[in-house]
Ligand SMILES: O=C(O)/C=C/C(=O)CC(=O)CC(=O)O
Ligand SMILES: [Ca+2]
């Protein structure tokens with residue numbers, strides 16, 4: 001029970017408590033906030049008075065120190081915040097450190113170290129194979145054996161709300177000419193991101209069972225993609241400028257501890273994965289998240305996350321199996337989330353089938369790819385305790401014209 005006046009089913013209730021970085025009104029210094037309902041708790045401000053031993057781990061302008069402090073501190077911090085919100089004696093201090101969410105400026109919650117993007121939705125991978133490589137097998141020969149991925153550009157990961165400038169680049173026209181200019185096929189990719197807290201040692205692989213020793217929590221990702229730039233440049237080394245211009249993340253990092261009701265068994269795998277990827281004896285690392293994609297306020301897709309073929313634990317094991325080390329702040333994304341149904345596809349290249357089947361919007365407009373001024377918002381929910389819902393917040397971005 002909490003003394004807070006929050007409906008029991010609030011998506012940001014006391015069972016959730018995600019972390020972000022924010023600046024309160026009239027103060028440019030950013031700090032860690034915990035989202036409580038539609039308010040933000042100044043974590044260091046409250047800790048100074050209620051739990052001073054936590055202060056060194058929660059000081060600073062973002063989550064970097066807390067991420068690096070490891071799972072024992074993560075649990076202690078979450079336990080402390082939960083007790084403050086449930087113990088009436090703490091109420092005056094908590095209330096003095098709460099600010100309305102609408103009044104604060106949200107910042108990138110952590111310093112992004114390395115950014116990796118996977119490709120782990122079988123429905124998405126098959127759709128892209130059919131669209132982009134007709135006449136060839138839907139899946140590349142490695143796809144069912146390992147979680148395919150690539151290293152992206154950490155420095156262009158931006159917080160939700162940041163405008164996205166339409167990128168320019170080379171593309172090949174249908175006539176075969178190579179031209180330069182603003183992309184004409186600007187797309188989204190609705191994804192789930194995992195934030196690494198505890199680093200690992202160079203040379204030592206991280207087994208999939210060690211997932212929750214290293215991963216702090218989850219956010220939403222929009223991996224903006226320029227399909228024409230991508231299609232011309234990507235062979236043989238993979239995505240480059242077609243995706244590196246911006247990747248947006250949601251401002252609130254949901255700790256794994258808030259997702260205890262959301263774990264589900266992943267789909268059956270055939271062929272059986274090699275031992276380092278075999279999760280048959282491990283806890284279920286699938287997550288029952290439901291995503292929603294809105295274009296200019298209209299829901300255009302509801303991708304289901306529970307059916308992802310490769311889980312984040314397998315992705316982490318694969319990412320490190322060659323001895324590559326993890327750094328605090330590493331971000332790895334699931335890959336575009338698409339389900340089997342037409343309205344469950346997490347990208348416009350799939351929703352419009354490469355532009356051949358425009359989406360019709362309720363206002364009568366149509367879309368294939370994104371136009372200047374379009375705004376995309378991706379949200380998601382997870383099951384919480386006692387029938388409640390955990391909200392993953394939103395990742396929002398608006399397209400502004402090429403420069
Ligand atoms: O199949 C392709 O050629 C391209 C695939 C993608 O662009 C998807 C990607 O970035 C990975 C993912 O989000 O699933
Ligand atoms: Ca992607």
Ligand SMILES: [Mg+2]
Pocket residue numbers: 152222223224243244245246247
């Ligand atoms: Mg990107």
